Amino acid sequence: MELENAELKKLVAALRSEADELRMQTHSFKGEIAGVNAAYERLLARVASGPSNQIQSSYFQPFFCILQLAREADARLVECQREDYVGQYYWTEDSFFDERQNGFFTATRNLQSGPIPFLVGANGMIVSNRLQEQMARFGCILFNTLRKYGMAPDAWEEIDVYALEWFCLSIRVRFTEFRLCDNNWKAETFASIGYSGWRNPRQPALPPVAQETEASASNFPATRQRVRVMKPKVQQQSPPPGQRQNEEAVQLPVDIELSESDLFSSEEFFFADSDLDSLVSFGTRELSPEPGNGSTSTSDFPPVFYDKDMTGFVEVLPRATRFSSKPPCRSTPSKRRSVRIPGEDPLDYVQLKLEEGSRAKAVSEALGQKRQKLEILQGDPDWRAKPRAKEKKVCHVHERRSIGNLIAEQMDDLDWGKVEKLRLQKEANRKRKAVFSKATIRHRKEEKLIFQLRTEAQARAAREEQERWEGRPDVHQRLGRLVKHLQHVERAYRKEERLLLARDKSRRWAADRAAFLAVQQVRIERARMAHNEKLANRERLLRMLPQLALYQTMVMKQRINDFRKKQALATK
DSSP states (O other), X not given: OHHHHHHHHHHHHHHHHHHHHHHHHHHHHHHHHHHHHXXXXXXXXXXXXXXXXXXXXXXXXXXXXXXXXHHHHHXXXXXXOGGGOOSOOOOSHHHHHHHHHHTOOOSBOOTTBXXXXXXXXXXXXXXXXXXXXXXXXXXXXXXXXXXXXXXXXXXXXXXXXXXHHHHHHHHHHHOGGGGSSSTTHHHHHHHHHHHHHHHSSSXXXXXXXXXXXXXXXXXXXXXXXXXXXXXXXXXXXXXXXXXXXXXXXXXXXXXXXXXXXTTTOOOOOOOOOOSSOOOOOOOOOOOOOBTTBOOOOOOSSSOBOOOSSSOXXXXXXXXXXXXXXXXXXXXXXXXXXXXXXXXXXXXXXXXXXXXXXXXXXHHHHHHHHHHHHHHHHHHOTTTTTSTTHHHHHHHHHHHHHHHHHHHHHHXXXXXXXXXXXXXXXXXXXXHHHHHHHHHHHHHHHHHHHHHHHHHHHHHXXXXXXXXXXXTOHHXXXXXXXXXXXXXXXXXXXXXXXXXXXXXXXXXXXXXXXXXXXXXXXXXXXXXXXXXXXXXXXXXXXXXXXXXXXXXXXXXXXXXXXXXXXXXXXXXX
């Protein structure tokens, strides 16, 4: 006990000395932190006094408080490991943009999935449109908080590092979908998409196409296409030949860069192809307001529409080429995110596509014949010198006008065909969705019925087993008697074993005692013999000592005589 107490006292003393050292280090660290904070305050005051700084010191310190709260809340979250999730979750930004560049996404999508494909839930499915709207609204709330603290810049590219950290941590704490990635790239990309809409939620006028396309291209490197836009030429009456040339003067085409983002629209651009040097007119797609979508219908160029949560993405739908003064046939487009259900096209839709192809072929053949005649006429070197050149020119103008009217009528037919095609496509989608929903409901009913039948069968089997055992009371009684008999036998064997064990223990104890005494006797005898041998050696050595001393004396005398002789010889 005393040794243990001494060891414990030494351990307590060592721990106390270690605690004193740690306390001194803590005080030194506190002093260093205080010095660093003072230097940081001085540096912050100096930086905040500059004219180019947008972050005011009066707002900067409270913002650090909410940033610290966000860090603490994020530290309490359970870290999502990539190995725990099987499927396509786009953990890295490169995996998402590689698939986007290839033109297809491998993430699972259902009928309720939203337009942003990289927002994948824990179940491996793209989150619903309603949840994406909630994310956008929460992002707007975070932007308003940043603006309150003076941390919201004019563009997302100018965001401060602390504001970016607070935004990513806050949206990670609120939504689990933003934790399923590396380096918070989903939160940053989501903010870059909706930042312009959060900053300007209600815009009175549509911005220019160049600005909108540049903003969308900066967020996502979409494929750029150059569209040539010209003003349509409308022929009202046949003016005199002198004025006709001035009126027929066509303005130079304007090149406008348009970009499309695959995140919000998977529709392809449609451009009217024509071999003639005709005038092509592009317009906007009329968007009907829908619940849950902040789209705005307009007929003025540029062809841009805005969503309530995610703004800044361009969609272009060209208007049909027209040469007459008749009003264009406005087609009613489908919804922005139409549900694509696999299946074959209806027969009416196939026939409609064949008719459209035959009409377009007939129009192109007619235009080719007219163009060939015009080239033949212009290739004649003396056609201007002929007597009826003026009349032929007028006739040529009328022919061109008739060709334009014919093309306009054909394009009206094509517009009607597009409307009919959209109607048939909607009808087919409706029928497919109805069949799909009915099949799903029927499958669910069958699964529920199978589960009920299985449960009833298990309960019935258990009940029959219980009844079978309850109908055999003699079996239980026999088993009880056998158990009691076994217990009595074991008890009797235990009583006999106790006596045998006691006898065996005493016998083994006596044998062990005898063996121990024998070993001790042998050890004592061996020790006595070794001691006697040592005493005999001592007596023998004592008898040899006088002879040894005499021999040493003789050797010493001999050596002394030799030394003196050598010394005498050396002195001579």
